[in-house]
Amino acid sequence: MASMHTTFTASGTFTLTDENGVVVFSYSPSFTSATNTTAHALYTGEHLVQTGNSQLECGSDLNVDRVYAFLKHVDTDYAITVIPDSGQNVEISHIKPGEFFFAPVDLNADGSGTSLRVTAATADQKLQYLICDALDN
Secondary structure, three states: OOOOOEOOEEEOOEEEEOOOOOEEEEEOOEEEOOOEOOOOOEEEEEEEEOOOOEEEEOOOOOOOOOEEEEEEEOOOOOOEEEEEOOOOOOOOEEEOOOOEEEEEEOOOOOOOOOEEEEEEOOOOEEEEEEEEEOOOO
């Protein structure tokens, strides 16, 4: 029987230069997920974010103490609020139309979370997402 292995790597470079072309700040983060052999270690798709709290549900096959979340707002109207569904009720991002959000996220800060809660400000908005396992350090 074959095993499914998934690995996800995200990297990029952020550079701030002044008006003379001098680099003021540069940072090149790289994140790599844990290779695993579960049936699902990656959740991806498109979601219609509603004004009354929507959930990006993840199963128990993910390490909910640490996932990598990539969310892209593909609609053109209103912002989307992102909150880990862990009882903390703390906004971690406010994504405007055309923007994206990427970060390692703890979905389980209080022992109850397995999802991201997303809410549209005024009208339903379209969101593309990728959520995958991360290393639990």
